[in-house]
Amino acid sequence: MPKEESSKVTRRNTRSSASVTVENPEPIESHPPTIDDLTFGDESITLDAVVSDFPGRRSQIFDFIRLMGPLDCPTLPIMIYGGASTGKTSVVLQVLRHLNRPFVYSSCRTCYNPRILFESILNQLLLHRKCSSNGYSSAKRCDKPSDFVNLVREALSNVIKTLESASGTSRLNKPDEKPMGKMVYLILDNVDLIRDWDKGSMILQFLFSLDSVLKMPQLGIVLISGLPPDVYYSNMGYTDPIPIFFPEYSEEDLRQIFLRNQANQKLYSAFLDAVLRSFCRVTRRVEELSTTFSSLFRKYCEPLDDLGISPNEDMKRRLYSHLKPFIAPCLNDVFRISSHPHDGETRGERRQKVSFSSENREELKILDFHMSTSAKYLLIAAFLASRNPATLDASMFDSTGGMDNRKRKRKASEKSMEKKEIAEQEAVMKGPGSFPLERLLAIFQCIASVGDSSFGEEKEGEEEEDATGYERENNNLMSDILLQVSSLCDANFLIKSGSCPLEGSIRYRSMVSEDLALKVAKSLSFPLAKYLYRR
Numbered sequence: 001m002p003k004e005e006s007s008k009v010t011r012r013n014t015r016s017s018a019s020v021t022v023e024n025p026e027p028i029e030s031h032p033p034t035i036d037d038l039t040f041g042d043e044s045i046t047l048d049a050v051v052s053d054f055p056g057r058r059s060q061i062f063d064f065i066r067l068m069g070p071l072d073c074p075t076l077p078i079m080i081y082g083g084a085s086t087g088k089t090s091v092v093l094q095v096l097r098h099l100n101r102p103f104v105y106s107s108c109r110t111c112y113n114p115r116i117l118f119e120s121i122l123n124q125l126l127l128h129r130k131c132s133s134n135g136y137s138s139a140k141r142c143d144k145p146s147d148f149v150n151l152v153r154e155a156l157s158n159v160i161k162t163l164e165s166a167s168g169t170s171r172l173n174k175p176d177e178k179p180m181g182k183m184v185y186l187i188l189d190n191v192d193l194i195r196d197w198d199k200g201s202m203i204l205q206f207l208f209s210l211d212s213v214l215k216m217p218q219l220g221i222v223l224i225s226g227l228p229p230d231v232y233y234s235n236m237g238y239t240d241p242i243p244i245f246f247p248e249y250s251e252e253d254l255r256q257i258f259l260r261n262q263a264n265q266k267l268y269s270a271f272l273d274a275v276l277r278s279f280c281r282v283t284r285r286v287e288e289l290s291t292t293f294s295s296l297f298r299k300y301c302e303p304l305d306d307l308g309i310s311p312n313e314d315m316k317r318r319l320y321s322h323l324k325p326f327i328a329p330c331l332n333d334v335f336r337i338s339s340h341p342h343d344g345e346t347r348g349e350r351r352q353k354v355s356f357s358s359e360n361r362e363e364l365k366i367l368d369f370h371m372s373t374s375a376k377y378l379l380i381a382a383f384l385a386s387r388n389p390a391t392l393d394a395s396m397f398d399s400t401g402g403m404d405n406r407k408r409k410r411k412a413s414e415k416s417m418e419k420k421e422i423a424e425q426e427a428v429m430k431g432p433g434s435f436p437l438e439r440l441l442a443i444f445q446c447i448a449s450v451g452d453s454s455f456g457e458e459k460e461g462e463e464e465e466d467a468t469g470y471e472r473e474n475n476n477l478m479s480d481i482l483l484q485v486s487s488l489c490d491a492n493f494l495i496k497s498g499s500c501p502l503e504g505s506i507r508y509r510s511m512v513s514e515d516l517a518l519k520v521a522k523s524l525s526f527p528l529a530k531y532l533y534r535r
C-alpha cells in the first residue's frame with residue numbers, strides 16, 4: 001500500500017467517528033477523542049515530502065496550499081475535481097497533514113445518504129466516537145438540512161472556542177509542533193455521488209450554499225468531486241467554489257509514481273519499460289495498476305537470485321521473456337476490471353468511470369451494439385461542439401456540411417480570426433467546452449447530411465440494430481432527437497452543465513474521449529478528424 005494511503009487509513013482509524021460503522025466498526029484506541037484528533041497531530045510531514053510522495057501533482061499541491069492560505073486566514077470554498085484515482089483525496093489529506101490544520105472528513109461513498117453524512121460530520125465535530133458502549137449510535141440524530149445547519153453551527157462554535165483557547169497554550173506545551181490555528185475545515189469527498197441520491201440535487205444545492213448559510217469565516221469547505229464543477233452550477237446565489245483540476249496521469253507521471261519507494265530503481269525501471277506502456281493503454285488508475293504491477297514484478301524477479309543487481313541488456317531480455325506469458329492475461333484482467341462496473345457500485349460511480357476512463361472498449365462494444373445511427377451522429381456532434389470553438393462552426397459546416405467550403409472561408413477571414421481562434425483554443429484546452437442545444441442540433445444536421453452518403457455501408461450492420469429492437473431510421477434522422485439527447489445524458493455521454501447566466505438556457509458538455517468519438521465516427525465512415533479543429 002502506498003505510504004500516503006496507509007497514513008490516510010491511519011488518519012481514518014484515529015478518527016473512526018468520521019465514517020460510518022461499516023468502514024471501521026470498533027476504534028482501536030481507548031482514549032476519548034480530543035480536539036487534537038481533528039489534526040494528524042505528531043504525524044507531521046514536510047512540503048518536500050508531500051511533493052515527492054505525489055509525482056505529477058506538484059502544481060495541484062501548490063495551488064491547494066495557496067488557496068488554503070496562511071494560518072487562520074478565511075478561505076472561499078474549494079472544489080478539487082478529476083477522474084478516479086488521480087490522487088484527489090490523498091493530496092488533500094496530506095496537505096492538511098503538512099499544514100497541521102484541524103479538519104473533519106466525510107466521504108459520500110461511505111456516507112451514502114443525508115442522515116449518515118450529516119451525522120458523520122457532527123460526530124467528528126462533537127468529538128463523538130461510535131462504539132459498543134454507546135450502542136454505535138451517533139451523537140445527534142439529524143436527517144434534515146435545516147436541523148443540520150443549527151447543529152453544525154453549534155458544534156463548530158464549540159470547536160472554534162476550544163481551538164482559540166488551545167492556540168494560546170499549544171506552542172508553549174509543544175514548541176516543535178506547528179500551531180493548528182483557529183479554523184476548522186470540512187472535507188466532503190465524492191460529492192458527485194450525491195447526484196444519484198434521492199433529492200440529490202437539493203442536497204447538493206444545500207451543501208454548495210453551506211458556506212453562505214453558516215457565514216462562519218472560521219470554517220473552510222473543500223469539496224472533492226469526480227465531475228467538473230459546472231455540473232453543479234445552478235445560479236442560486238451562492239459563490240461557486242474555486243476549482244482545482246486533477247488531470248489524468250501521463251505515462252511519465254505513472255513511471256515516477258511507481259518508481260518512488262522502489263529499493264532497486266534500475267531493476268524496477270527495466271520492469272516498467274516492459275509493462276507500463278501496454279497497461280497505460282488500458283487504464284491509468286494508480287490503484288488498479290499498483291495491484292497488478294506488484295504481482296507482475298514478483299514474477300519478473302523470479303529468475304533472479306540477487307534482487308540488488310543492475311540488469312544489463314542481456315539480463316533485461318531474459319527477464320522479459322520470463323515475464324511475457326503473464327502480461328497478456330494480466331492486461332485482460334485489468335481491462336475487465338476497468339471496463340466493468342464494480343460489484344455494489346452505485347450508478348453514479350459507474351457513470352464517473354465511463355466519463356473519465358481513457359479507454360472504454362467495453363463501453364464501445366455496447367455502443368456499437370445498441371446505439372442508433374442518429375444517436376451516434378448526435379454523440380459526434382456533441383463532441384465537436386465541446387472541442388471546437390463556436391466561431392469556427394460557420395467555416396466548418398454549411399447546410400451540406402461542406403468541408404470544401406471550409407478552406408475558402410477560412411482563407412478569406414483567416415487573419416481576422418487568427419487571434420480569436422488562439423484565445424478560444426486556449427479555452428478549449430482547459431477541457432471540453434459547454435454548448436447550447438441549438439448549436440448541437442445545427443452541427444448534427446450538418447454532419448448527418450454529410451454522412452448520408454455512407455449509409456449504404458451501414459446497412460450491412462442493420463440486422464444487428466434490428467435484432468436489438470431499434471428501428472431502421474435512415475430516412476428520418478431528425479425524428480426523436482430530443483429523446484436521443486436525453487438518452488445520451490442518461491448514459492453520461494452528454495452532461496447538462498448548468499444554465500448560462502445570460503441566456504438562461506441549459507448548456508451541455510460532451511464527456512466522451514477523442515478515442516471513443518473517433519471509433520464511433522469510424523463505424524459511420526464519418527471523417528471526424530477533418531472536422532476537428534487543431535492548432
Ligand SMILES: Nc1ncnc2c1ncn2[C@@H]1O[C@H](COP(=O)(O)OP(=O)(O)OP(=O)(O)O)[C@@H](O)[C@H]1O
Pocket residue numbers: 002004005053054055056057082083084085086087088089090091190226257286287
Ligand atoms: N501522484 C501519486 N503518487 C503516488 N500515489 C498516488 C498518486 N496519485 C494517486 N495515488 C495513489 O492512488 C490511490 C488512489 O488515490 P486517491 O484515493 O487519492 O484518488 P482519488 O482521486 O481521490 O480517487 P477517487 O476519485 O476514486 O476517490 C491511493 O493509494 C494514492 O496514494
